[in-house]
Amino acid sequence: MNERKIPMQLIGLFDSPYVRRVAVSMRLQGFGFEHVALSVFRNQDEMRKLNPLVKVPMLVLDNGEKLIESSFILDYLDDIASAGKRLVPASGEERRRVLQQCAIALIGTEKAVQILYDTKLRPAEKTHAPWVERCKQQMHDAFGLMETQPASPVLSGAPITQADITSTVALAFAKYVHPAEFPAGCYPRLEQLSAFCEGLPAFIETPME
Ligand SMILES: N[C@@H](CCC(=O)N[C@@H](CS)C(=O)NCC(=O)O)C(=O)O
Known part of the structure:
Protein backbone atom coordinates (compact mmCIF):
# COMPACT_ATOMS: atom_id res chain seq x y z
CA MET A 1 0.00 0.00 0.00
CA ASN A 2 1.29 3.47 -0.83
CA GLU A 3 -0.42 5.24 2.07
CA ARG A 4 2.19 7.21 4.06
CA LYS A 5 2.32 8.30 7.70
CA ILE A 6 2.74 11.98 6.86
CA PRO A 7 0.54 12.64 3.87
CA MET A 8 1.90 14.42 0.87
CA GLN A 9 0.39 17.85 0.30
CA LEU A 10 -1.12 18.80 -3.04
CA ILE A 11 -1.31 22.56 -3.47
CA GLY A 12 -3.83 24.18 -5.82
CA LEU A 13 -7.53 24.21 -6.62
CA PHE A 14 -9.28 21.47 -8.58
CA ASP A 15 -10.56 24.07 -11.04
CA SER A 16 -7.00 23.92 -12.38
CA PRO A 17 -6.94 21.02 -14.86
CA TYR A 18 -3.29 20.44 -13.98
CA VAL A 19 -4.03 20.10 -10.27
CA ARG A 20 -7.12 17.99 -10.95
CA ARG A 21 -5.26 15.46 -13.10
CA VAL A 22 -2.69 14.99 -10.35
CA ALA A 23 -5.37 14.64 -7.65
CA VAL A 24 -7.42 12.12 -9.67
CA SER A 25 -4.25 10.14 -10.42
CA MET A 26 -3.23 10.08 -6.76
CA ARG A 27 -6.65 8.78 -5.75
CA LEU A 28 -6.54 6.09 -8.44
CA GLN A 29 -3.05 5.06 -7.34
CA GLY A 30 -3.96 4.95 -3.65
CA PHE A 31 -1.74 7.81 -2.49
CA GLY A 32 -3.11 9.71 0.46
CA PHE A 33 -2.68 13.48 0.30
CA GLU A 34 -3.67 16.60 2.11
CA HIS A 35 -5.29 19.10 -0.22
CA VAL A 36 -4.09 22.69 0.27
CA ALA A 37 -6.85 24.57 -1.54
CA LEU A 38 -5.15 27.86 -2.36
CA SER A 39 -5.77 29.93 -5.49
CA VAL A 40 -2.86 31.29 -7.53
CA PHE A 41 -4.87 34.49 -7.90
CA ARG A 42 -6.98 35.02 -4.76
CA ASN A 43 -4.31 33.66 -2.35
CA GLN A 44 -1.27 34.95 -4.17
CA ASP A 45 0.70 36.07 -1.09
CA GLU A 46 0.13 32.85 0.83
CA MET A 47 0.93 30.86 -2.30
CA ARG A 48 4.18 32.74 -2.88
CA LYS A 49 5.39 31.67 0.58
CA LEU A 50 4.89 28.01 -0.36
CA ASN A 51 5.94 28.34 -3.97
CA PRO A 52 7.86 31.44 -5.07
CA LEU A 53 6.93 30.62 -8.68
CA VAL A 54 3.20 30.96 -7.82
CA LYS A 55 2.25 28.05 -10.06
CA VAL A 56 0.11 25.01 -9.35
CA PRO A 57 0.12 22.13 -8.90
CA MET A 58 2.86 21.74 -6.35
CA LEU A 59 3.32 18.43 -4.55
CA VAL A 60 5.10 18.56 -1.21
CA LEU A 61 6.57 15.17 -0.42
CA ASP A 62 6.61 13.69 3.07
CA ASN A 63 10.30 14.69 3.38
CA GLY A 64 9.43 18.31 2.55
CA GLU A 65 10.75 18.20 -1.02
CA LYS A 66 8.62 20.25 -3.41
CA LEU A 67 7.76 19.08 -6.93
CA ILE A 68 6.29 21.25 -9.68
CA GLU A 69 4.92 20.65 -13.23
CA SER A 70 2.04 18.21 -13.38
CA SER A 71 3.70 15.90 -15.93
CA PHE A 72 6.85 15.54 -13.82
CA ILE A 73 4.80 15.09 -10.64
CA LEU A 74 2.84 12.32 -12.37
CA ASP A 75 6.07 10.75 -13.58
CA TYR A 76 7.32 10.65 -9.98
CA LEU A 77 4.06 9.11 -8.76
CA ASP A 78 4.21 6.44 -11.48
CA ASP A 79 7.78 5.72 -10.44
CA ILE A 80 6.81 4.99 -6.81
CA ALA A 81 3.39 3.45 -7.53
CA SER A 82 2.81 -0.11 -6.47
CA ALA A 83 2.65 -2.88 -9.08
CA GLY A 84 -0.22 -2.48 -11.50
CA LYS A 85 -0.88 1.15 -10.49
CA ARG A 86 1.19 2.92 -13.14
CA LEU A 87 -0.93 5.22 -15.29
CA VAL A 88 1.62 5.54 -18.10
CA PRO A 89 3.01 2.21 -19.36
CA ALA A 90 6.70 1.80 -18.50
CA SER A 91 7.94 1.37 -22.07
N1 LIG B 1 2.66 23.13 -17.35
C1 LIG B 1 2.18 23.38 -16.03
C2 LIG B 1 1.01 24.35 -16.10
C3 LIG B 1 0.54 24.75 -14.72
C4 LIG B 1 -0.30 26.03 -14.78
O1 LIG B 1 -0.18 26.84 -15.68
N2 LIG B 1 -1.16 26.19 -13.77
C5 LIG B 1 -1.95 27.39 -13.70
C6 LIG B 1 -3.28 27.13 -13.02
S1 LIG B 1 -4.36 26.27 -14.13
C7 LIG B 1 -1.17 28.45 -12.92
O2 LIG B 1 -0.38 28.10 -12.07
N3 LIG B 1 -1.43 29.72 -13.23
C8 LIG B 1 -0.80 30.83 -12.60
C9 LIG B 1 0.19 31.51 -13.50
O3 LIG B 1 0.41 31.03 -14.64
O4 LIG B 1 0.74 32.51 -13.08
C10 LIG B 1 1.78 22.06 -15.37
O5 LIG B 1 1.45 21.12 -16.10
O6 LIG B 1 1.84 21.95 -14.14
Missing part, protein backbone atom coordinates in the same frame (compact mmCIF):
# COMPACT_ATOMS: atom_id res chain seq x y z
CA GLY A 92 7.22 0.65 -25.68
CA GLU A 93 4.54 1.59 -28.16
CA GLU A 94 1.80 1.77 -25.55
CA ARG A 95 3.82 4.28 -23.51
CA ARG A 96 4.39 6.44 -26.59
CA ARG A 97 0.68 6.30 -27.49
CA VAL A 98 -0.46 7.29 -24.00
CA LEU A 99 2.07 10.12 -23.74
CA GLN A 100 1.18 11.50 -27.17
CA GLN A 101 -2.52 11.50 -26.26
CA CYS A 102 -1.63 13.33 -23.06
CA ALA A 103 0.35 15.85 -25.12
CA ILE A 104 -2.64 16.58 -27.39
CA ALA A 105 -4.97 16.92 -24.41
CA LEU A 106 -2.48 19.23 -22.71
CA ILE A 107 -2.37 21.47 -25.79
CA GLY A 108 -6.18 21.66 -25.76
CA THR A 109 -5.96 22.54 -22.06
CA GLU A 110 -3.20 25.10 -22.54
CA LYS A 111 -5.17 26.87 -25.27
CA ALA A 112 -8.31 26.93 -23.11
CA VAL A 113 -6.25 28.50 -20.30
CA GLN A 114 -4.68 31.06 -22.66
CA ILE A 115 -8.09 32.16 -23.93
CA LEU A 116 -9.29 32.49 -20.34
CA TYR A 117 -6.29 34.55 -19.24
CA ASP A 118 -6.36 36.72 -22.36
CA THR A 119 -10.05 37.52 -22.10
CA LYS A 120 -10.49 37.66 -18.31
CA LEU A 121 -7.19 38.95 -16.92
CA ARG A 122 -6.69 41.84 -19.35
CA PRO A 123 -8.81 44.96 -19.74
CA ALA A 124 -11.08 44.43 -22.75
CA GLU A 125 -9.25 47.03 -24.85
CA LYS A 126 -5.98 45.15 -24.37
CA THR A 127 -7.32 41.83 -25.64
CA HIS A 128 -5.94 40.99 -29.06
CA ALA A 129 -8.80 39.35 -30.97
CA PRO A 130 -6.66 37.62 -33.65
CA TRP A 131 -4.59 35.90 -30.94
CA VAL A 132 -7.72 34.77 -29.10
CA GLU A 133 -9.19 33.45 -32.37
CA ARG A 134 -5.94 31.61 -33.08
CA CYS A 135 -6.05 30.01 -29.62
CA LYS A 136 -9.70 28.98 -30.14
CA GLN A 137 -8.78 27.35 -33.43
CA GLN A 138 -5.85 25.51 -31.83
CA MET A 139 -8.02 24.46 -28.88
CA HIS A 140 -10.62 22.95 -31.23
CA ASP A 141 -7.90 21.40 -33.40
CA ALA A 142 -6.57 19.63 -30.31
CA PHE A 143 -10.02 18.41 -29.22
CA GLY A 144 -10.76 17.42 -32.84
CA LEU A 145 -7.58 15.34 -32.89
CA MET A 146 -8.50 13.70 -29.58
CA GLU A 147 -11.89 12.87 -31.10
CA THR A 148 -10.26 10.97 -33.99
CA GLN A 149 -8.15 8.71 -31.72
CA PRO A 150 -9.18 5.04 -31.49
CA ALA A 151 -11.69 4.37 -28.71
CA SER A 152 -9.95 4.12 -25.37
CA PRO A 153 -9.42 0.55 -24.12
CA VAL A 154 -10.80 1.68 -20.73
CA LEU A 155 -14.27 1.59 -22.31
CA SER A 156 -13.80 -2.14 -22.93
CA GLY A 157 -12.65 -2.91 -19.41
CA ALA A 158 -8.89 -2.22 -19.62
CA PRO A 159 -7.18 -0.33 -16.77
CA ILE A 160 -7.43 3.45 -16.93
CA THR A 161 -4.38 5.35 -18.22
CA GLN A 162 -3.10 8.89 -17.91
CA ALA A 163 -4.40 9.52 -21.45
CA ASP A 164 -7.96 8.84 -20.22
CA ILE A 165 -7.49 11.05 -17.16
CA THR A 166 -5.87 13.97 -18.93
CA SER A 167 -8.36 13.89 -21.84
CA THR A 168 -11.32 13.80 -19.46
CA VAL A 169 -9.95 16.59 -17.28
CA ALA A 170 -9.17 18.67 -20.39
CA LEU A 171 -12.73 18.40 -21.71
CA ALA A 172 -14.30 19.18 -18.32
CA PHE A 173 -12.13 22.26 -17.90
CA ALA A 174 -12.60 23.58 -21.44
CA LYS A 175 -16.39 23.11 -21.18
CA TYR A 176 -16.44 24.80 -17.79
CA VAL A 177 -14.52 27.91 -18.85
CA HIS A 178 -15.80 28.18 -22.44
CA PRO A 179 -19.30 26.62 -22.40
CA ALA A 180 -20.38 28.28 -25.66
CA GLU A 181 -17.51 26.58 -27.50
CA PHE A 182 -18.56 23.10 -26.38
CA PRO A 183 -22.27 22.46 -26.99
CA ALA A 184 -23.37 18.93 -26.03
CA GLY A 185 -22.52 16.43 -28.75
CA CYS A 186 -19.70 18.44 -30.35
CA TYR A 187 -17.08 15.79 -29.48
CA PRO A 188 -19.27 12.68 -29.00
CA ARG A 189 -16.55 10.05 -28.61
CA LEU A 190 -14.63 12.18 -26.17
CA GLU A 191 -17.85 12.87 -24.28
CA GLN A 192 -18.45 9.12 -24.01
CA LEU A 193 -14.99 8.62 -22.49
CA SER A 194 -15.53 11.59 -20.24
CA ALA A 195 -18.93 10.34 -19.01
CA PHE A 196 -17.34 7.01 -18.12
CA CYS A 197 -14.35 8.53 -16.30
CA GLU A 198 -16.31 11.28 -14.51
CA GLY A 199 -18.47 8.47 -13.07
CA LEU A 200 -15.49 6.88 -11.31
CA PRO A 201 -15.08 7.62 -7.58
CA ALA A 202 -11.64 9.24 -8.10
CA PHE A 203 -13.19 11.85 -10.41
CA ILE A 204 -16.37 12.31 -8.35
CA GLU A 205 -14.22 12.95 -5.26
CA THR A 206 -12.28 15.61 -7.20
CA PRO A 207 -14.95 18.04 -8.37
CA MET A 208 -13.83 21.02 -10.43
CA GLU A 209 -15.87 23.54 -8.46
Whole structure:
Protein backbone atom coordinates (compact mmCIF):
# COMPACT_ATOMS: atom_id res chain seq x y z
CA MET A 1 0.00 0.00 0.00
CA ASN A 2 1.29 3.47 -0.83
CA GLU A 3 -0.42 5.24 2.07
CA ARG A 4 2.19 7.21 4.06
CA LYS A 5 2.32 8.30 7.70
CA ILE A 6 2.74 11.98 6.86
CA PRO A 7 0.54 12.64 3.87
CA MET A 8 1.90 14.42 0.87
CA GLN A 9 0.39 17.85 0.30
CA LEU A 10 -1.12 18.80 -3.04
CA ILE A 11 -1.31 22.56 -3.47
CA GLY A 12 -3.83 24.18 -5.82
CA LEU A 13 -7.53 24.21 -6.62
CA PHE A 14 -9.28 21.47 -8.58
CA ASP A 15 -10.56 24.07 -11.04
CA SER A 16 -7.00 23.92 -12.38
CA PRO A 17 -6.94 21.02 -14.86
CA TYR A 18 -3.29 20.44 -13.98
CA VAL A 19 -4.03 20.10 -10.27
CA ARG A 20 -7.12 17.99 -10.95
CA ARG A 21 -5.26 15.46 -13.10
CA VAL A 22 -2.69 14.99 -10.35
CA ALA A 23 -5.37 14.64 -7.65
CA VAL A 24 -7.42 12.12 -9.67
CA SER A 25 -4.25 10.14 -10.42
CA MET A 26 -3.23 10.08 -6.76
CA ARG A 27 -6.65 8.78 -5.75
CA LEU A 28 -6.54 6.09 -8.44
CA GLN A 29 -3.05 5.06 -7.34
CA GLY A 30 -3.96 4.95 -3.65
CA PHE A 31 -1.74 7.81 -2.49
CA GLY A 32 -3.11 9.71 0.46
CA PHE A 33 -2.68 13.48 0.30
CA GLU A 34 -3.67 16.60 2.11
CA HIS A 35 -5.29 19.10 -0.22
CA VAL A 36 -4.09 22.69 0.27
CA ALA A 37 -6.85 24.57 -1.54
CA LEU A 38 -5.15 27.86 -2.36
CA SER A 39 -5.77 29.93 -5.49
CA VAL A 40 -2.86 31.29 -7.53
CA PHE A 41 -4.87 34.49 -7.90
CA ARG A 42 -6.98 35.02 -4.76
CA ASN A 43 -4.31 33.66 -2.35
CA GLN A 44 -1.27 34.95 -4.17
CA ASP A 45 0.70 36.07 -1.09
CA GLU A 46 0.13 32.85 0.83
CA MET A 47 0.93 30.86 -2.30
CA ARG A 48 4.18 32.74 -2.88
CA LYS A 49 5.39 31.67 0.58
CA LEU A 50 4.89 28.01 -0.36
CA ASN A 51 5.94 28.34 -3.97
CA PRO A 52 7.86 31.44 -5.07
CA LEU A 53 6.93 30.62 -8.68
CA VAL A 54 3.20 30.96 -7.82
CA LYS A 55 2.25 28.05 -10.06
CA VAL A 56 0.11 25.01 -9.35
CA PRO A 57 0.12 22.13 -8.90
CA MET A 58 2.86 21.74 -6.35
CA LEU A 59 3.32 18.43 -4.55
CA VAL A 60 5.10 18.56 -1.21
CA LEU A 61 6.57 15.17 -0.42
CA ASP A 62 6.61 13.69 3.07
CA ASN A 63 10.30 14.69 3.38
CA GLY A 64 9.43 18.31 2.55
CA GLU A 65 10.75 18.20 -1.02
CA LYS A 66 8.62 20.25 -3.41
CA LEU A 67 7.76 19.08 -6.93
CA ILE A 68 6.29 21.25 -9.68
CA GLU A 69 4.92 20.65 -13.23
CA SER A 70 2.04 18.21 -13.38
CA SER A 71 3.70 15.90 -15.93
CA PHE A 72 6.85 15.54 -13.82
CA ILE A 73 4.80 15.09 -10.64
CA LEU A 74 2.84 12.32 -12.37
CA ASP A 75 6.07 10.75 -13.58
CA TYR A 76 7.32 10.65 -9.98
CA LEU A 77 4.06 9.11 -8.76
CA ASP A 78 4.21 6.44 -11.48
CA ASP A 79 7.78 5.72 -10.44
CA ILE A 80 6.81 4.99 -6.81
CA ALA A 81 3.39 3.45 -7.53
CA SER A 82 2.81 -0.11 -6.47
CA ALA A 83 2.65 -2.88 -9.08
CA GLY A 84 -0.22 -2.48 -11.50
CA LYS A 85 -0.88 1.15 -10.49
CA ARG A 86 1.19 2.92 -13.14
CA LEU A 87 -0.93 5.22 -15.29
CA VAL A 88 1.62 5.54 -18.10
CA PRO A 89 3.01 2.21 -19.36
CA ALA A 90 6.70 1.80 -18.50
CA SER A 91 7.94 1.37 -22.07
CA GLY A 92 7.22 0.65 -25.68
CA GLU A 93 4.54 1.59 -28.16
CA GLU A 94 1.80 1.77 -25.55
CA ARG A 95 3.82 4.28 -23.51
CA ARG A 96 4.39 6.44 -26.59
CA ARG A 97 0.68 6.30 -27.49
CA VAL A 98 -0.46 7.29 -24.00
CA LEU A 99 2.07 10.12 -23.74
CA GLN A 100 1.18 11.50 -27.17
CA GLN A 101 -2.52 11.50 -26.26
CA CYS A 102 -1.63 13.33 -23.06
CA ALA A 103 0.35 15.85 -25.12
CA ILE A 104 -2.64 16.58 -27.39
CA ALA A 105 -4.97 16.92 -24.41
CA LEU A 106 -2.48 19.23 -22.71
CA ILE A 107 -2.37 21.47 -25.79
CA GLY A 108 -6.18 21.66 -25.76
CA THR A 109 -5.96 22.54 -22.06
CA GLU A 110 -3.20 25.10 -22.54
CA LYS A 111 -5.17 26.87 -25.27
CA ALA A 112 -8.31 26.93 -23.11
CA VAL A 113 -6.25 28.50 -20.30
CA GLN A 114 -4.68 31.06 -22.66
CA ILE A 115 -8.09 32.16 -23.93
CA LEU A 116 -9.29 32.49 -20.34
CA TYR A 117 -6.29 34.55 -19.24
CA ASP A 118 -6.36 36.72 -22.36
CA THR A 119 -10.05 37.52 -22.10
CA LYS A 120 -10.49 37.66 -18.31
CA LEU A 121 -7.19 38.95 -16.92
CA ARG A 122 -6.69 41.84 -19.35
CA PRO A 123 -8.81 44.96 -19.74
CA ALA A 124 -11.08 44.43 -22.75
CA GLU A 125 -9.25 47.03 -24.85
CA LYS A 126 -5.98 45.15 -24.37
CA THR A 127 -7.32 41.83 -25.64
CA HIS A 128 -5.94 40.99 -29.06
CA ALA A 129 -8.80 39.35 -30.97
CA PRO A 130 -6.66 37.62 -33.65
CA TRP A 131 -4.59 35.90 -30.94
CA VAL A 132 -7.72 34.77 -29.10
CA GLU A 133 -9.19 33.45 -32.37
CA ARG A 134 -5.94 31.61 -33.08
CA CYS A 135 -6.05 30.01 -29.62
CA LYS A 136 -9.70 28.98 -30.14
CA GLN A 137 -8.78 27.35 -33.43
CA GLN A 138 -5.85 25.51 -31.83
CA MET A 139 -8.02 24.46 -28.88
CA HIS A 140 -10.62 22.95 -31.23
CA ASP A 141 -7.90 21.40 -33.40
CA ALA A 142 -6.57 19.63 -30.31
CA PHE A 143 -10.02 18.41 -29.22
CA GLY A 144 -10.76 17.42 -32.84
CA LEU A 145 -7.58 15.34 -32.89
CA MET A 146 -8.50 13.70 -29.58
CA GLU A 147 -11.89 12.87 -31.10
CA THR A 148 -10.26 10.97 -33.99
CA GLN A 149 -8.15 8.71 -31.72
CA PRO A 150 -9.18 5.04 -31.49
CA ALA A 151 -11.69 4.37 -28.71
CA SER A 152 -9.95 4.12 -25.37
CA PRO A 153 -9.42 0.55 -24.12
CA VAL A 154 -10.80 1.68 -20.73
CA LEU A 155 -14.27 1.59 -22.31
CA SER A 156 -13.80 -2.14 -22.93
CA GLY A 157 -12.65 -2.91 -19.41
CA ALA A 158 -8.89 -2.22 -19.62
CA PRO A 159 -7.18 -0.33 -16.77
CA ILE A 160 -7.43 3.45 -16.93
CA THR A 161 -4.38 5.35 -18.22
CA GLN A 162 -3.10 8.89 -17.91
CA ALA A 163 -4.40 9.52 -21.45
CA ASP A 164 -7.96 8.84 -20.22
CA ILE A 165 -7.49 11.05 -17.16
CA THR A 166 -5.87 13.97 -18.93
CA SER A 167 -8.36 13.89 -21.84
CA THR A 168 -11.32 13.80 -19.46
CA VAL A 169 -9.95 16.59 -17.28
CA ALA A 170 -9.17 18.67 -20.39
CA LEU A 171 -12.73 18.40 -21.71
CA ALA A 172 -14.30 19.18 -18.32
CA PHE A 173 -12.13 22.26 -17.90
CA ALA A 174 -12.60 23.58 -21.44
CA LYS A 175 -16.39 23.11 -21.18
CA TYR A 176 -16.44 24.80 -17.79
CA VAL A 177 -14.52 27.91 -18.85
CA HIS A 178 -15.80 28.18 -22.44
CA PRO A 179 -19.30 26.62 -22.40
CA ALA A 180 -20.38 28.28 -25.66
CA GLU A 181 -17.51 26.58 -27.50
CA PHE A 182 -18.56 23.10 -26.38
CA PRO A 183 -22.27 22.46 -26.99
CA ALA A 184 -23.37 18.93 -26.03
CA GLY A 185 -22.52 16.43 -28.75
CA CYS A 186 -19.70 18.44 -30.35
CA TYR A 187 -17.08 15.79 -29.48
CA PRO A 188 -19.27 12.68 -29.00
CA ARG A 189 -16.55 10.05 -28.61
CA LEU A 190 -14.63 12.18 -26.17
CA GLU A 191 -17.85 12.87 -24.28
CA GLN A 192 -18.45 9.12 -24.01
CA LEU A 193 -14.99 8.62 -22.49
CA SER A 194 -15.53 11.59 -20.24
CA ALA A 195 -18.93 10.34 -19.01
CA PHE A 196 -17.34 7.01 -18.12
CA CYS A 197 -14.35 8.53 -16.30
CA GLU A 198 -16.31 11.28 -14.51
CA GLY A 199 -18.47 8.47 -13.07
CA LEU A 200 -15.49 6.88 -11.31
CA PRO A 201 -15.08 7.62 -7.58
CA ALA A 202 -11.64 9.24 -8.10
CA PHE A 203 -13.19 11.85 -10.41
CA ILE A 204 -16.37 12.31 -8.35
CA GLU A 205 -14.22 12.95 -5.26
CA THR A 206 -12.28 15.61 -7.20
CA PRO A 207 -14.95 18.04 -8.37
CA MET A 208 -13.83 21.02 -10.43
CA GLU A 209 -15.87 23.54 -8.46
N1 LIG B 1 2.66 23.13 -17.35
C1 LIG B 1 2.18 23.38 -16.03
C2 LIG B 1 1.01 24.35 -16.10
C3 LIG B 1 0.54 24.75 -14.72
C4 LIG B 1 -0.30 26.03 -14.78
O1 LIG B 1 -0.18 26.84 -15.68
N2 LIG B 1 -1.16 26.19 -13.77
C5 LIG B 1 -1.95 27.39 -13.70
C6 LIG B 1 -3.28 27.13 -13.02
S1 LIG B 1 -4.36 26.27 -14.13
C7 LIG B 1 -1.17 28.45 -12.92
O2 LIG B 1 -0.38 28.10 -12.07
N3 LIG B 1 -1.43 29.72 -13.23
C8 LIG B 1 -0.80 30.83 -12.60
C9 LIG B 1 0.19 31.51 -13.50
O3 LIG B 1 0.41 31.03 -14.64
O4 LIG B 1 0.74 32.51 -13.08
C10 LIG B 1 1.78 22.06 -15.37
O5 LIG B 1 1.45 21.12 -16.10
O6 LIG B 1 1.84 21.95 -14.14
